[in-house]
Amino acid sequence: MAMSSYNGILGDTKGIAGLFEHKLxxxxxxxxxxxxxxxxxxxxxxxxxxxxxxxDEKWRNSDIEKFLExxxxxxxxxxxxxVDVDKIFACEVPDLDTWLITLLNGHYAAxxxxxxILPQGIIIGSLSRAMRDAHELVEAHLGRxxxxxKNAFAALNSALSGDGVFIYVPDxxxxxxxxxxxxxxxxxxxxxxxxxxxxxxxGKNSQLQLVHCDDSRDQAMxxxxxxxxxxxxxxxxxxxxxMQNINDHSAVLHSGWFTLGRDSRLTTNAISLNGGFIxxxxxxxxxxxxxxxxxxxxxxxxxxQHVENHVHVSHLVPRCTSSELFxxxxxxxxxxxxxxxxxxxxxxxxxxxxxxxxxxQLTDKARVNTQPFxxxxxxxVKCSHGATxxxxxxxxxxxxxxxxxxxxxxxxxxxxxxxxxxxxxxxxLNLRERIDDMIKKRLRGELSICDQCVLHCSKPDQPIQxxxxxxxx
Amino acid sequence: xxxxxxxLHAQINGxxxxxxxxxxxxxxxxxxIMGPNGTGKSTLASVIAGREVFEVTAGEVLYNGKNLLExxxxxxxxxxxxxxxxxxxxxPGVSITNFMRTALNEVRKYHGQEPLSGAAFxxxxxEKKKLVEIQSKLTNRSVxxxxxxxxKKKNEIFQMAMLxxxxxxxxxxxxxxxxxxxxxxxxxxNALRSKDNAIIVITxxxxxxxxxxxxxxxxxxxxxxxxxGGKELALELEGKGYDWIRKELETR
Numbered sequence: 110m111a112m113s114s115y116n117g118i119l120g121d122t123k124g125i126a127g128l129f130e131h132k133l134x135x136x137x138x139x140x141x142x143x144x145x146x147x148x149x150x151x152x153x154x155x156x157x158x159x160x161x162x163x164x165d166e167k168w169r170n171s172d173i174e175k176f177l178e179x180x181x182x183x184x185x186x187x188x189x190x191x192v193d194v195d196k197i198f199a200c201e202v203p204d205l206d207t208w209l210i211t212l213l214n215g216h217y218a219a220x221x222x223x224x225x226i227l228p229q230g231i232i233i234g235s236l237s238r239a240m241r242d243a244h245e246l247v248e249a250h251l252g253r254x255x256x257x258x259k260n261a262f263a264a265l266n267s268a269l270s271g272d273g274v275f276i277y278v279p280d281x282x283x284x285x286x287x288x289x290x291x292x293x294x295x296x297x298x299x300x301x302x303x304x305x306x307x308x309x310x311x312g313k314n315s316q317l318q319l320v321h322c323d324d325s326r327d328q329a330m331x332x333x334x335x336x337x338x339x340x341x342x343x344x345x346x347x348x349x350x351x352m353q354n355i356n357d358h359s360a361v362l363h364s365g366w367f368t369l370g371r372d373s374r375l376t377t378n379a380i381s382l383n384g385g386f387i388x389x390x391x392x393x394x395x396x397x398x399x400x401x402x403x404x405x406x407x408x409x410x411x412x413x414q415h416v417e418n419h420v421h422v423s424h425l426v427p428r429c430t431s432s433e434l435f436x437x438x439x440x441x442x443x444x445x446x447x448x449x450x451x452x453x454x455x456x457x458x459x460x461x462x463x464x465x466x467x468x469x470q471l472t473d474k475a476r477v478n479t480q481p482f483x484x485x486x487x488x489x490v491k492c493s494h495g496a497t498x499x500x501x502x503x504x505x506x507x508x509x510x511x512x513x514x515x516x517x518x519x520x521x522x523x524x525x526x527x528x529x530x531x532x533x534x535x536x537x538l539n540l541r542e543r544i545d546d547m548i549k550k551r552l553r554g555e556l557s558i559c560d561q562c563v564l565h566c567s568k569p570d571q572p573i574q575x576x577x578x579x580x581x582x
Numbered sequence: 583x584x585x586x587x588x589x590l591h592a593q594i595n596g597x598x599x600x601x602x603x604x605x606x607x608x609x610x611x612x613x614x615i616m617g618p619n620g621t622g623k624s625t626l627a628s629v630i631a632g633r634e635v636f637e638v639t640a641g642e643v644l645y646n647g648k649n650l651l652e653x654x655x656x657x658x659x660x661x662x663x664x665x666x667x668x669x670x671x672x673x674p675g676v677s678i679t680n681f682m683r684t685a686l687n688e689v690r691k692y693h694g695q696e697p698l699s700g701a702a703f704x705x706x707x708x709e710k711k712k713l714v715e716i717q718s719k720l721t722n723r724s725v726x727x728x729x730x731x732x733x734k735k736k737n738e739i740f741q742m743a744m745l746x747x748x749x750x751x752x753x754x755x756x757x758x759x760x761x762x763x764x765x766x767x768x769x770x771x772n773a774l775r776s777k778d779n780a781i782i783v784i785t786x787x788x789x790x791x792x793x794x795x796x797x798x799x800x801x802x803x804x805x806x807x808x809x810x811g812g813k814e815l816a817l818e819l820e821g822k823g824y825d826w827i828r829k830e831l832e833t834r
Binding site: 502505507510511513515519522526 | 631632633634654655656658659660664665667670671673674675676680681682684685686688689692724725741745
C-alpha cells in the first residue's frame with residue numbers, strides 16, 4: 110500500500126515531512142533526479158517556514174485556521190483506472206470549441222492518451238507523463254520560476270505535487286482553438302487536499318488562449334493548492350482566464366508565476382464566482398523590453414465567503430507596461446483582500462504601470478482590505494494606483510427608480526454594470542457571453558455549484574437551465 | 583384632476599425650500615413654472631418625483647386622487663409620472679436598451695400587462711428615436727455615458743417617449759442646449775402632447791416656451807407660486823425680469 114492514501118490533519122507539518130520522506134525512499138516521485146533535487150529544496154523551505162499564519166504580513170487578513178485544523182486525504186496517487194470522466198461532467202459552453210484537458214481531483218484524466226501531440230507540434234496533457242516523454246522541455250522549465258522561500262504553499266506544491274497540466278506551444282505557432290483545463294473535485298471518500306502543478310510554455314511569436322477552471326461537484330470541504338508556471342517567449346501572447354466556482358466549504362489557492370520575454374503580451378483574468386476561500390497570487394516578471402502584462406479580476410462574494418487577489422509585478426527592463434484592475438462586490442459577511450505590488454527596477458525607464466482595486470460593499474458587515482503599493486527605483490516612469498470601497502451610487506439608483514425600476518432590479522443593473530467592465534475584456538466571444546450570463550445568475554442568487562462554470566452535470570435527473578430572462582436584467 | 587398640490591412645504595437639511603405651494607394640473611394641459619434661481623423649482627420637481635433627500639413637512643400631493651407622497655419613487659413612475667432630469671445621470675455599463683426594457687416591462691407588469699417581446703421592444707425603440715432625431719445606435723451605449731449636453735437631454739425625451747407618462751415634469755430641459763438641439767427637444771415634447779397627458783415645463787427662460795407653448799404659466803418665488811397667468815406672462819417676465827414681481831410682492 111503506497112502512501113498515496115495519506116490522510117491527516119493539514120496543519121500537521123511533521124506528518125507532511127513523513128509523507129515526503131516516505132515518497133522519497135520508495136521512489137514514488139516522478140520527474141527525474143533534477144526535479145527530485147528541487148523537491149528536496151522545496152520541502153526544506155516549507156518545513157523552515159511552516160504554514161503561514163496571521164503574523165505573516167501577506168496572510169494578515171486570511172483565515173485558514175479551519176482548513177489547517179481539518180483532516181484531508183492527500184490526493185497524491187493516480188486515478189483508479191475505471192474512472193470515466195465523461196460520466197461525471199461534459200463541457201457544454203455553447204459553441205465554445207476547445208482542446209479540453211480535464212483533471213479530476215488534481216490528476217490528469219483522459220480516456221485515450223495522457224499526452225497528446227496536436228497539429229503544429231503543440232503538446233498538451235499530463236505533466237507527470239511529460240516528465241517522462243518530454244523530459245527535456247520539462248527539466249528546462251519546471252520549478253524555475255517558483256520562489257519556494259517566498260511562498261510556503263507553493264513550496265509544498267513543489268515538494269509533493271504528483272501531476273497537473275503540461276502545455277507546450279512551439280515557436281511561431283498560433284493555437285487556433287482555446288485550450289481549456291478543468292480541475293473538477295469530486296470525492297465520495299471525504300475531504301481532499303490536492304496539489305495540481307501546471308507548466309505552460311509558449312515559444313517565441315506563439316499565441317495561446319487558455320481557459321482554466323476550478324469546479325466542485327460535491328459539497329465536501331476540499332483544499333486545492335495549485336501552482337502554475339508560465340513561460341511567455343519573445344513576442345508571444347497569452348490570454349489566460351481563470352474561472353473559480355467551488356462550493357462554500359472549499360478552498361482554492363492558486364499561484365501563477367509568469368515570466369515575459371521581449372514584446373510579449375499577457376492577460377490573466379480571474380473570475381471568482383463562488384467559493385469558501387479563494388486566494389489568487391500572480392507573480393509577474395517582465396524580463397524583456399516592451400512586454401505588456403494585464404492582470405484583471407472580478408469577485409462576487411456573499412455569505413461568509415472570502416476571496417483574495419495578490420499581484421506582484423516586477424518591471425526589470427525598460428519600456429514595459431502593466432495594468433491591474435480588480436473589482437469586487439461583497440454581500441452579507443463576506444470578505445476580500447487585494448494587495449498589488451508594482452516594483453520598478455532602477456534600469457526600467459519608460460515603465461508604465463497602473464493599478465486599481467474597486468469594491469462595492471452591499472452591507473456594513475462585509476469587509477475589504479486593499480493595499481496598493483508602488484516600489485519605484487527608476488525616475489522616468491508613469492505609475493498610478495488607487496483603491497475604492499463604496500456603496501451603490503445613490504444618484505444612479507434614483508435615476509433608475511424614477512423610470513419605474515424597482516429596488517431589486519435597479520441594484521442588479523448597477524452591480525452587473527460594475528462587474529461587466531471586467532467581463533467585457535474577455536476576448537473569446539462565446540466565453541464572454543457565457544460568463545456574462547453566469548454573473549447575472551450569480552447576482553440574482555440563482556447560481557448553484559451544479560451550474561458548473563463551464564460544465565453541466567451530465568446526470569439526466571439534474572437538468573440545468575441557462576436561459577437568462579433579459580427582462581429581469 | 584391629474585395633479586393637485588395643496589400647501590406643500592418641504593425642506594432639506596432643516597432649510598425650508600417650499601413654503602406652501604398650491605398647484606392644479608389637468609390632463610391635456612401644459613404648465614410652465616418660471617422663477618429666478620434658488621426659489622424651489624427643481625425642489626418641487628424632485629418632491630413630486632420622490633427624491634428622498636427632501637422632507638415634506640406639510641401639505642399634500644394627490645395624483646389621480648391618490649396620495650403621491652406615500653408612494654416609493656418607482657411606484658410614482660409606474661403610475662405615470664416622469665421626471666426629465668436637469669442633470670441626467672451617467673451610468674457606465676448599463677446599456678440604454680437594458681435600462682429601457684427593464685423599466686418598460688416593470689411598468690407594464692405593474693399594470694398587469696405582459697412584457698413586450700424583443701422585436702416589439704426594438705421596433706418601439708426605433709420609432710421613438712426618430713422623434714428626437716437620435717441617429718446613433720443606442721443598443722451598445724451606456725446610459726448617458728460620454729453624451730454631450732444635447733444628447734443627454736434628447737435621451738431624456740426619448741425615455742419619456744418610451745414610457746409614455748401621464749404627467750411629465752421637465753426640469754430645465756433647455757439648459758445647455760444650442761438652438762438646434764432645443765428645437766429638436768421641443769418638437770419631441772410637442773409630439774408627445776395629448777389630451778390625456780400633462781406636461782410641466784420648468785425653465786428660466788422664455789426661449790423654450792416659444793417652442794413648447796404653455797397653457798398656463800406660474801411664477802415660483804421664495805417657495806411659493808406667487809403669480810399665475812397665460813402664455814403672455816412668460817413674455818412679460820422676459821421683458822421685465824423678476825424684479826417687478828419682487829416689488830409687487832413687497833407693496834402687497
